[in-house]
Amino acid sequence: MVKAHICTNNLNLWFGDNHVLYDVSMCVFENRITAMIGPSGCGKSSLLRCFNRMNDLIPSARIQGSILLDEEDIYHPKARVTDIRTRVGMVFQKPNPFPKSIFNNVAFGLKIQGKHSKSEIMDRVEKSLKDAWLWDEVKDRLHSSAMSLSGGQQQRLCIARALANGPRVLLLDEPTSALDPQSTAKIEELCLDLKSKVSILIVTHNIAQAGRISDYTAFMYLGELVEFGESSQVFTVPKDSRTEDYLTGVFG
Amino acid sequence: MLNTKLNELKRMLMEQASLVEKMVIISMNAIQSGYECNLESVMRYEDRVNRIELEIETYCTSLIALYQPEAKDLRAILMSYKINNDLERLADQAVNITESANAICGEPISEQFPQLLDMKLKSIAMLHKSMSAFINKDVALARQVCADDNEVDELNNSIRKNLVILMKKSPEFINNYLHLLRITNNLERIADLSTNIAENTVFLVEGKVIKHHVDDEQ
Numbered sequence: 001m002v003k004a005h006i007c008t009n010n011l012n013l014w015f016g017d018n019h020v021l022y023d024v025s026m027c028v029f030e031n032r033i034t035a036m037i038g039p040s041g042c043g044k045s046s047l048l049r050c051f052n053r054m055n056d057l058i059p060s061a062r063i064q065g066s067i068l069l070d071e072e073d074i075y076h077p078k079a080r081v082t083d084i085r086t087r088v089g090m091v092f093q094k095p096n097p098f099p100k101s102i103f104n105n106v107a108f109g110l111k112i113q114g115k116h117s118k119s120e121i122m123d124r125v126e127k128s129l130k131d132a133w134l135w136d137e138v139k140d141r142l143h144s145s146a147m148s149l150s151g152g153q154q155q156r157l158c159i160a161r162a163l164a165n166g167p168r169v170l171l172l173d174e175p176t177s178a179l180d181p182q183s184t185a186k187i188e189e190l191c192l193d194l195k196s197k198v199s200i201l202i203v204t205h206n207i208a209q210a211g212r213i214s215d216y217t218a219f220m221y222l223g224e225l226v227e228f229g230e231s232s233q234v235f236t237v238p239k240d241s242r243t244e245d246y247l248t249g250v251f252g
Numbered sequence: 253m254l255n256t257k258l259n260e261l262k263r264m265l266m267e268q269a270s271l272v273e274k275m276v277i278i279s280m281n282a283i284q285s286g287y288e289c290n291l292e293s294v295m296r297y298e299d300r301v302n303r304i305e306l307e308i309e310t311y312c313t314s315l316i317a318l319y320q321p322e323a324k325d326l327r328a329i330l331m332s333y334k335i336n337n338d339l340e341r342l343a344d345q346a347v348n349i350t351e352s353a354n355a356i357c358g359e360p361i362s363e364q365f366p367q368l369l370d371m372k373l374k375s376i377a378m379l380h381k382s383m384s385a386f387i388n389k390d391v392a393l394a395r396q397v398c399a400d401d402n403e404v405d406e407l408n409n410s411i412r413k414n415l416v417i418l419m420k421k422s423p424e425f426i427n428n429y430l431h432l433l434r435i436t437n438n439l440e441r442i443a444d445l446s447t448n449i450a451e452n453t454v455f456l457v458e459g460k461v462i463k464h465h466v467d468d469e470q
Contacts (some may be wrong), residue, residue: 232318
């Protein structure tokens with residue numbers, strides 16, 4: 001039985017007077033990949049950023065409704081944002097390693113938490129790099145600058161950095177749109193491998209990618225969650241005609 | 253990624269083919285002496301075949317929608333879809349044979365037609381070989397199946413001629429002879445559908461259309 005891992009309930013989001021999300025209710029299931037698709041400006045990334053409170057950084061952002069992570073409201077006044085971001089990791093469109101060594105990029109989160117021993121950090125860095133399929137390529141140059149890595153390697157480093165904190169959910173915001181086809185294929189296969197460890201929510205403009213790797217697909221349009229279901233169903237017999245039109249290239 | 257799914261599709265088709273083969277064998281055994289006339293198992297198999305047919309159809313549709321396959325992957329899915337359809341039709345032929353076999357079960361009629369055993373063995377062998385060719389992408393075997401079809405056609409014609417003579421000679425047995433005619437026609441269809449599977453295998457592997465003798469014209 002598939003377990004809901006993180007769920008939104010009637011989520012509304014405003015940036016100032018601009019109402020960008022309308023009553024969104026959906027779940028990301030445990031150890032499954034959920035893809036969010038939809039035309040530019042439909043609110044996919046804004047919704048994604050709600051899942052680890054990244055929108056808190058925008059002063060005009062206002063939220064209504066709730067998001068439950070393992071049945072705990074992440075917008076509860078007493079919820080600790082750093083704790084939430086540890087449990088819900090995020091990787092962005094453009095690889096954004098810190099201008100530090102490969103090792104220190106992955107160790108960064110652990111070091112600022114200040115509760116791990118040196119050997120523990122060593123072990124976690126190695127494990128995270130292995131889980132992100134990067135270890136073999138960098139094990140002999142862990143103290144080189146992360147900026148010396150290729151784009152695909154940098155993106156896997158960012159995934160390793162997120163994994164080091166032991167997240168339960170991984171948010172990926174168009175993680176392959178800046179990568180070549182080979183690096184893209186590697187990230188996709190990596191996602192399939194990682195889903196046994198974390199639940200994944202991925203925003204993508206690449207419909208084919210959503211089909212290839214996701215178990216569930218959410219289609220968003222004009223701030224509304226139009227359709228959510230198993231990818232095999234959404235991609236073959238979508239329930240809403242707008243989903244059908246988007247998938248067949250009528251708009252978007 | 254898609255490879256694992258294609259292997260699963262192959263597994264589903266193999267399961268389906270083995271059920272269909274069993275159905276044909278049980279139904280044909282019933283018209284030979286020394287075998288039981290109980291044919292309920294054929295009907296039970298048919299229910300499973302129908303269910304698996306729908307599962308394979310849905311699976312193929314999902315694979316196309318989710319993975320947007322190209323080249324040999326696309327051919328593999330399209331041919332699997334067609335072969336799935338052929339297998340379901342083959343199960344129907346087995347049911348037709350079963351119905352007629354039930355009607356003449358225990359009658360010594362089939363012993364008057366030594367070619368019938370030959371036709372049965374050849375048709376079943378064609379079905380078996382066509383699926384082996386598909387699973388192993390064995391084009392030589394597939395082409396051999398296509399050639400074998402002529403032999404089954406000839407056997408069918410020969411039995412039909414004999415039946416016409418016997419119907420005139422012993423009209424009191426006409427009911428039995430009509431059932432036998434139905435059985436041989438269905439065996440001939442089994443050979444035809446096996447040929448379809450073989451032709452689709454050649455298209456899968458080589459991308460060449462050999463049905464309707466298209467390649468002879470090129």
